[in-house]
Amino acid sequence: MPDIPGKGLVKGLGVTLRTMLQPAVTTQYPKEKETPTVRARGVIALKEENCTVCMLCARSCPDWCIYIEGHKEKAPPRRAGGRPRQVNALDRFDIDYALCMYCGICVDVCPFDALFWSPEYEYSEWKIADLLHDKDKLGEWMDTVPEAPPLEVGAQAQKK
Amino acid sequence: MAVTEQQRRAYVASQAAEARVNVELQTEDMTLNIGPQHPATHGTLRVVASLDGEQVVWADVVCGYMHRGYEKLTEVRTYPQVTTLVNRIDWLSSFANEVPFILAAEKLMEVEAPPRAQYIRTILFELARIANITLFIGTMGADLGAITPVFYAFRDRERVLNQIEAVTGGRFHPNFDRIGGLKDDLPRGWIDETRAVMNRVREFCDELEELLMGNEIFQARTRGIGVIPAEVGLSYGLSGANIRASGLDWDLRRDQDLPLAWKDLDWKVWTHPDGDSFARFWVRLQETREASKMVDQMLDGLPAGPIQAKVPRIIKVPAGEAWVHTENPLGEMGYYIVSQGGLGPFRCKIRSASFNNVSVLPWVLRGTYVPDIITILASLYFILGDIDR
Amino acid sequence: MLAISLPYWAETTIKTVIVLAVIPASALTLGYVFLMKTMAHMQSRMGPMEPGGFHGWYQLIGDGVKFIQKEDIIPDQADRAIFALAPTVVLISTFLLFVVIPAGPRLVVENLDTGVFFALAVSSLSVIGVLMAGWSSANKYSLLGGLRAAGQLIAYELPLVLAVVGVVMQAGTMSLQGIVKFQQNGEIFGFGGIGLPLVLTQFVGFVLFIAASQAELTQAPFDMPLAESELVAGYTTEYTGFRFLFFYMAETATAFALAAIAATLFLGGWAVPWVHGTAADILGPFILGAKVMLVAFLIYWIRFTYPRFREDQLQSFAWKYLIPISLANILITAIFKVAF
Numbered sequence: 008m009p010d011i012p013g014k015g016l017v018k019g020l021g022v023t024l025r026t027m028l029q030p031a032v033t034t035q036y037p038k039e040k041e042t043p044t045v046r047a048r049g050v051i052a053l054k055e056e057n058c059t060v061c062m063l064c065a066r067s068c069p070d071w072c073i074y075i076e077g078h079k080e081k082a083p084p085r086r087a088g089g090r091p092r093q094v095n096a097l098d099r100f101d102i103d104y105a106l107c108m109y110c111g112i113c114v115d116v117c118p119f120d121a122l123f124w125s126p127e128y129e130y131s132e133w134k135i136a137d138l139l140h141d142k143d144k145l146g147e148w149m150d151t152v153p154e155a156p157p158l159e160v161g162a163q164a165q166k167k
Numbered sequence: 168m169a170v171t172e173q174q175r176r177a178y179v180a181s182q183a184a185e186a187r188v189n190v191e192l193q194t195e196d197m198t199l200n201i202g203p204q205h206p207a208t209h210g211t212l213r214v215v216a217s218l219d220g221e222q223v224v225w226a227d228v229v230c231g232y233m234h235r236g237y238e239k240l241t242e243v244r245t246y247p248q249v250t251t252l253v254n255r256i257d258w259l260s261s262f263a264n265e266v267p268f269i270l271a272a273e274k275l276m277e278v279e280a281p282p283r284a285q286y287i288r289t290i291l292f293e294l295a296r297i298a299n300i301t302l303f304i305g306t307m308g309a310d311l312g313a314i315t316p317v318f319y320a321f322r323d324r325e326r327v328l329n330q331i332e333a334v335t336g337g338r339f340h341p342n343f344d345r346i347g348g349l350k351d352d353l354p355r356g357w358i359d360e361t362r363a364v365m366n367r368v369r370e371f372c373d374e375l376e377e378l379l380m381g382n383e384i385f386q387a388r389t390r391g392i393g394v395i396p397a398e399v400g401l402s403y404g405l406s407g408a409n410i411r412a413s414g415l416d417w418d419l420r421r422d423q424d425l426p427l428a429w430k431d432l433d434w435k436v437w438t439h440p441d442g443d444s445f446a447r448f449w450v451r452l453q454e455t456r457e458a459s460k461m462v463d464q465m466l467d468g469l470p471a472g473p474i475q476a477k478v479p480r481i482i483k484v485p486a487g488e489a490w491v492h493t494e495n496p497l498g499e500m501g502y503y504i505v506s507q508g509g510l511g512p513f514r515c516k517i518r519s520a521s522f523n524n525v526s527v528l529p530w531v532l533r534g535t536y537v538p539d540i541i542t543i544l545a546s547l548y549f550i551l552g553d554i555d556r
Numbered sequence: 557m558l559a560i561s562l563p564y565w566a567e568t569t570i571k572t573v574i575v576l577a578v579i580p581a582s583a584l585t586l587g588y589v590f591l592m593k594t595m596a597h598m599q600s601r602m603g604p605m606e607p608g609g610f611h612g613w614y615q616l617i618g619d620g621v622k623f624i625q626k627e628d629i630i631p632d633q634a635d636r637a638i639f640a641l642a643p644t645v646v647l648i649s650t651f652l653l654f655v656v657i658p659a660g661p662r663l664v665v666e667n668l669d670t671g672v673f674f675a676l677a678v679s680s681l682s683v684i685g686v687l688m689a690g691w692s693s694a695n696k697y698s699l700l701g702g703l704r705a706a707g708q709l710i711a712y713e714l715p716l717v718l719a720v721v722g723v724v725m726q727a728g729t730m731s732l733q734g735i736v737k738f739q740q741n742g743e744i745f746g747f748g749g750i751g752l753p754l755v756l757t758q759f760v761g762f763v764l765f766i767a768a769s770q771a772e773l774t775q776a777p778f779d780m781p782l783a784e785s786e787l788v789a790g791y792t793t794e795y796t797g798f799r800f801l802f803f804y805m806a807e808t809a810t811a812f813a814l815a816a817i818a819a820t821l822f823l824g825g826w827a828v829p830w831v832h833g834t835a836a837d838i839l840g841p842f843i844l845g846a847k848v849m850l851v852a853f854l855i856y857w858i859r860f861t862y863p864r865f866r867e868d869q870l871q872s873f874a875w876k877y878l879i880p881i882s883l884a885n886i887l888i889t890a891i892f893k894v895a896f
Contacts, residue, residue: 019377020857032325032601047332048337108251108340111336112342159353311864313862315598382862382863387865388865538866
C-alpha cells in the first residue's frame with residue numbers, strides 16, 4: 008500500500024490544512040450559548056401544591072441531599088358537614104445541589120408529580136452554602152420547566 | 168521475615184516520590200516512578216519501573232488510588248440507586264455499565280424488556296462505545312506527541328454526547344436503564360439526527376486514518392511495540408479489543424444470547440494478528456466504524472411498541488444469584504448479583520475490564536524503552552474508575 | 557548603511573538596538589500567529605479571542621508580563637552562575653543569527669562574505685546553552701533531557717549544513733546578500749520574470765533544511781527532549797519566570813531566524829526581480845516578512861500534525877536518511893554545475 012515513502016505524512020498534512028480552512032466549532036460562551044436539549048437535567052423544580060410530604064424522594068436519593076420537614080394539620084372538610092381531615096403541610100423542602108448527583112430518582116419516584124426537571128444550568132454560586140436551594144427557589148425553577156418533547160414514531164404514549 | 172528484592176525496590180520506589188515523578192539513583196538500576204500524577208497514565212495509576220539505562224528491567228503496577236468502594240456501596244443501596252452509581256465506574260461509556268447490571272437483575276426477576284426497549288438499549292450501548300473509543304483514539308495520538316487528533320476526537324464525540332443527552336437528559340451519566348426496560352422513549356427527530364451523527368463519526372474515522380494511522384512516524388512508534396501473544400493475554404484475562412488485536416476471535420456480543428439487539432444485526436468482529444500497539448489502535452478504529460454501521464441498522468429496524476415491561480412500582484428482586492457479562496467498550500464487564508429478596512442487592516461483584524487489562528503490564532513492559540512505556544499504556548486503554556471501582 | 561554616515565559606535569549601537577528589538581517582536585509575532593491562532597484553527601478551535609479585544613492579539617504580551625513578575629527560583633543544589641547564564645547563551649546565539657540576515661539591499665547589520673558559514677556556525681552555539689541548562693539544574697530529568705537534546709542537535713547540524721552546500725555551489729558565493737542577488741538576477745530557461753528562486757533547483761535541499769531546522773528547534777516530530785507527555789519538561793524543568801521566558805523566546809526567535817535564512821537561501825529573501833534601489837529598501841523587510849511567514853507556516857504545520865519520533869529513531873533518521881540524501885544532493889548539484 009505505501010507506494011511512495013512519505014505518502015502517509017503528506018496525507019496527514021492535508022487533513023490539518025483542510026481543518027484549518029473550515030470554520031472553528033468553538034462556541035464563545037458566555038457571548039454565545041448553546042441551548043441544552045429539552046430533557047437535559049439541569050436543575051430540579053418543585054411544584055409545592057402537589058407535594059404531600061410523603062418523603063419518597065428524600066428516601067430514594069442516593070446522596071440524601073433532600074431535606075424535608077412537614078407537620079400535620081387539620082384542613083377543612085371537603086363537603087359541608089364532614090369531619091376536618093388531616094393533611095401534611097410542607098415546612099421545609101431543601102435540595103442541596105452541592106451533593107446532588109443529578110440522577111433523577113427523586114423525580115421518577117414522586118407519585119404526585121411534584122418534582123420536574125429543567126434544563127437551567129447557570130446557577131453557580133460563590134459560596135457552597137448558597138447551593139442549598141430552599142422551597143421558594145425551587146418553586147421559581149418551575150417557570151423554566153419545558154414541556155415534554157413529542158415522542159418518536161413507534162413509541163407508545165406513556166400512561167401517567 | 169526475609170525481604171525480597173522486589174519488596175526492597177518497591178519500598179525504595181515508594182520512598183522516592185509520593186506525588187511527583189522522581190528518579191532515585193541506585194547502584195546498578197534506576198527506579199522510575201511514573202505516576203500517580205502523570206499526564207500519560209490517564210488518571211491516578213502508578214507504574215514503578217526499574218531501568219537499566221533506557222530499558223525497563225522490571226515493572227510493577229500500583230493501582231487503588233481511586234478506589235471508591237463500589238461493591239460495598241451496592242450492599243446498602245436500592246436497585247435504582249445502584250444503577251445511578253454504576254454509571255460512574257467507566258465514566259466515558261456510562262450507559263454500558265448499567266446494562267449488564269440491569270440484565271442480571273432482570274434475569275433474577277424473570278422479566279424481559281420489550282423489543283423496542285432492547286433495541287434502544289443496544290443503540291445507546293453502541294453510542295457509548297463510539298463515545299469511549301473516539302476519545303481513546305485522540306488521546307493515543309496525544310500521548311505519542313500528535314496534538315491535533317485530540318481536538319478532532321472531542322469535536323466529533325460532542326455530537327454523540329448531544330444525542331445521548333437528547334434521549335436521557337445526561338451527557339455523561341445517563342441513568343436511563345430500568346429493570347424491565349428504559350425510563351422514557353426517544354424524542355421526535357432523534358432518529359434522523361442520529362443518522363447524521365453516525366455519518367460524521369464515519370468521516371472522523373476516515374480522517375483519523377489519514378492523519379494518524381497512515382502516518383509513518385506513528386507506525387514507527389507503534390508497530391512491534393508491546394506485542395502480547397494471545398495465550399499470554401488470555402492467561403492475564405485481557406479482554407475486548409486488546410485480545411482481538413492479538414488475533415483471538417472473541418466477542419461477547421456475538422457469542423452469547425442476551426436480550427439485546429445484536430443477534431438481529433449484520434456486523435463483523437475485527438481482529439488483527441500482530442498483537443502490538445498498532446494492532447490495538449487499528450482494531451478499535453474499525454470497531455468504531457462498525458458500531459456506527461450497527462447503529463444505522465438498528466435505527467432502520469427499530470420496532471414499535473412499549474418501552475417498559477410491567478414491573479411493580481417498588482422493585483424487590485427475588486432471592487437468587489445471577490451473572491451477566493457483556494462486551495463493553497473497554498473489554499468484558501460483568502456483574503454477579505446475589506439477591507436475598509430485598510430492595511437492593513445483598514452483594515454485587517463487579518468484574519471490570521481494565522483491572523485485568525492493566526495486570527498484563529509487568530509482563531509486557533519488560534525490555535521496552537521508556538518512551539514505549541507510554542505507547543503501551545496508551546494502547547492498552549484503561550479507565551481508572553474501571554480499574555479501581 | 558544610511559545616506560548619512562554615522563560614527564562607528566553610533567551605528568553599532570543603533571544596529572544592536574534594532575536587533576534586540578527584533579528578537580522579541582519576531583518571537584511574539586510568530587508565537588501569536590502560529591503557535592496560537594494557526595494551531596487553534598488546525599484543531600478546529602479559535603485560540604485567544606479576549607485579550608485586547610480583537611482576536612486576542614494582546615495574549616502573548618500579557619504572557620510576557622506575567623512571566624516577568626514571577627518569582628525567580630533557583631534550586632538549592634544548582635550551580636548558580638551556570639544556571640543563570642544558560643538562557644543567555646541560547647539567546648546570544650539567536651542574536652548572532654540575526655546579524656547576517658539581510659532585509660534589503662542595504663538593510664543588513666553586517667554583510668559578511670562568509671554569511672552562510674557564520675550563520676550555521678553560530679546557530680550551533682545554542683547546544684552549549686542547552687547542556688549548561690541540563691547540567692546545572694541538579695535534576696536527573698533535566699540532565700537526561702539536556703543530553704538527549706544535545707545529541708539530537710549535534711546530529712542534525714550535519715544535514716542543516718550539507719543542505720545549504722548545494723545552494724552555495726549554485727550561487728557561487730557564501731554571502732547572503734550575494735545569494736539574494738543571484739536569485740534576483742537569475743533566469744529560468746531564459747525567463748527572468750520571477751528570477752531563479754533556488755527552491756526550484758534545490759528542492760531536496762529545501763526539504764532537508766526544513767527538516768533539520770525542525771530538529772534544531774526541538775519541535776515535533778523531533779521534540780523528544782521536551783516530551784511533555786513523558787518526563788516533565790526536559791532541560792527547562794527547573795527554570796521559572798523570566799529565565800523560562802528567555803528559553804521560549806529564544807526558541808521562537810530562532811525559528812524566525814532559521815525561517816528567514818531558509819527564505820533568503822531558497823525563496824529569494826527580500827528581493828523580487830522587478831523592485832530595485834530605494835524601493836527595495838522600503839519594501840524589502842515586508843517581502844522578507846511574507847516569505848518568512850510562508851516558511852514558518854510549513855515548519856509549524858509539520859509540528860502540529862505529526863507525532864514524535866523516539867530518540868533512537870530520531871538519530872537513525874538523521875544518520876541513515878538525511879545525511880546520505882544531502883550528500884547525494886551535493887553530488888548531483890556539482891555534476892549539473894559542471895555540465896551546464
